Amino acid sequence: MARINKLVDHEDYISYLAMIDQLEKKRYFCKHGFEHGLNVARITYAYILEQGVMVISKEAVYAAAFLHDIGRWVEYQTGxxxxxxxxxxxxxxxxxxxxxxxxxxxxxxxxxEHRQHSAENLSLLGKALVLADDWARNCRNCLAQDQCYKFNHAMRQIMY
Ligand SMILES: [Fe+2]
Ligand SMILES: [Fe+2]
Known part of the structure; x- marks a missing residue:
């Protein structure tokens, strides 16, 4: 996993996470730091393994997961x-x-593709990221359930 270790040590990656951390300081809902990327990476990889069609390297799966939210700070600043x-x-x-x-x-x-919940023709990686992004959250015990647009009955049933 040499390329992943290089990625998470890259100064730009670190600076994007630092900006997100700063901008999410008072965020009541899920945050999007390193831990979220790591959780999504592990679940995305497990899901793809379960499908039995590994058409992409493990490092590429992890890279996609670690990078899928690095533009959050841009969204907070520009929409x-x-x-x-x-x-x-x-x-x-x-x-x-x-x-x-x-x-x-x-x-x-x-x-x-990682936000396209109802899209058809997603790539395997895109679909895996969509699912893993939800499964990586501890909605069951979350205090923000009442106000979270993502929370619904299905999200409470975290074991699929
Ligand atoms: Fe996202
Ligand atoms: Fe995410």
Whole structure:
């Protein structure tokens, strides 16, 4: 996982997380720091393994998960959809960490798709990120249930 270790040590990745951390200081709902990326990475990878069709490297799956929300600070500041902003910010990071063009295409597509809950024709990685992004949350014990647009009965049933 050398490329993932390089990614999470990259100064730009660290600075994006620091900006998100700052902007989410008073956020009542789920936050989007390193822990969220790691949880989504592990669940995304497990889900893809369960499908039995590993068409993408483990490092690419983890990269997509760690990068899927790095544009959150852009959304907070400009209103731009963070899936698009994250994909844009991810590109130079992926190049710097030596992901190849085929991997980069799959990762960026997955990041762009990660909020498209009801879309058809999602890539496997995109669908896995959509699911993992919800499954990574501890909605069952969350104090913000009443005010969270994401919370519903299904989200309370965290074991699928
Ligand atoms: Fe997101
Ligand atoms: Fe997320």
């Amino acid at each position: 731009e959809d963070h899936a698009e902003a994250s994909a844009r910010l991810a590109l130079p990071l992926l190049k710097a960490c030596e992901f190849n063009s085929e991997e980069i295409d799959l990762i960026l597509r997955g990041i762009r």
